[in-house]
Amino acid sequence: MDFSWAASLGSAAPQGYGLAVLLVSLRLGAMLLLTPVLYALAMPATVRxxxxxxxxxxxxxxxxxxxxxxxxxxxxxALLAACASELALGALLAFxxxxxxxxxxMAGRMMDVQIGFGIAQVFDPVTRRQVPVLSSAFDHVGVLVFFLADGHHALLRAAALTLERFPPGRPWPLAAAAPMVMQxxxxxxxxxxxxxxxxxxGLLLVDLAMGVVAxxxxxxxxFALGIPVKIVLGLAMLALWFAGMGDAMTRTWTxxxxxxxxGLAAMSAAMPAAGAR
Structure with a gap:
């Protein structure tokens, strides 16, 4: 009996698994390393x-x-084209x-400008740049809410969904992704x-009231009286709004x-048409 097919299968399967790991690593790497998810945690690049x-x-x-x-x-x-395709798909998800x-x-930056904290700059380890006070605080809160809302689990499920709909090494319709990016x-x-x-x-109403007083x-x-008034009232309104901000951030991730x-469903539906062309 001829068992040559078994020997060829045994040599091709490990090589295929290694290529699959490489392509999936490129997709996940582009998806995670282009976002602040991993950079929010202090870990060496080798660990990432x-x-x-x-x-x-x-x-x-x-x-x-x-x-x-x-x-x-x-x-x-073909291998280089597949690697480029995986990087592009991972970057699309990272967007x-x-x-x-x-x-x-941006929400923190808007509050910084309205309250008057736009001048104060602090170093943000998440984005590695100088940002205003509330912007840095909102960046950290956003990462915290991301993990508290099981965003990391949803992220892994989304990665598994992309592997199911677009297996590694398969071409995917780039033009069909444009509506998702624009949306x-x-x-x-x-x-x-x-x-x-x-x-x-609320701060706009405070500005209107101070204009009437002036x-x-x-x-x-x-000018001298308005800055401390806006800081006190702005932080007070932020403290009151902070109780309901978690739900708003969760809706953002949802x-x-x-x-x-x-978007992935539309891209998957466009696959046969792309293959026919």
Whole structure:
């Protein structure tokens, strides 16, 4: 009896699994390293890389037909194209996470400008740049709410969903991803303003009241009086709004994950048409 097929399968399967781990690592690496999720935790770069490779190895273990993947990517040109495709798909997923963090940071920046903290700059270890006080605080709160709302579990489920709909090494329709990107970019300002709206509107009313006082009592120096008043009232309104801000941040992450699901479904539906072309 001829058992040559078994020997060829035994040599191709480990190679296919290694290629699957490589491609999944590129997708996860682009998705995680381009967002503040891993940078919010103080860990060496080697630990981040090992964490991504470990997750990729666990996810690639459930992928079927790894021997077929090795045969399809035997050509170096096909392998480079597959690596570029995985990086692009991971960056596309990272854009949604970055939009959510940017919306939370924009809410803090709006409050900084309204309260008067825009001049004070502190070092933010999440983004590694100088940012105003409330923007830095909102960045840390956004990461905290992300983990408290099981965003990391949803992120891993989304990564597994992309592997199910777009297996490693398979081409995916880039043009079909444009509506998802445009929708998420447009939602950045709406989500950011929704987080800061109560405090910003309250401070706008404070500015209106101080304008009326300055009009009727010109002997008061409203510039010197207005700054401490806005700081005290702004922080008081922020403290009152902070109790309900967690739900608003959770809705921000829910919106991003739902847009992911809708966008990936549209991209998956466009796959046969892309293959026919």
């Amino acid at each position: 890389v090992l964490l991504i490779v470990g997750l990729a190895a666990a996810l690639a273990a459930g992928l079927p037909a790894t021997a077929e993947l090795a045969a399809r990517l035997a050509d170096p040109g 949604g996470i970055f939009v959510a963090f940017a919306a939370i940071s 998420q970019a447009g939602a950045l300002f709406g989500l950011g303003f929704a987080l800061a709206a109560p405090v910003v509107v 009009r009727n009592l010109p002997q008061f120096n409203m 919106y991003i994950f739902r847009s992911w699901d809708a």
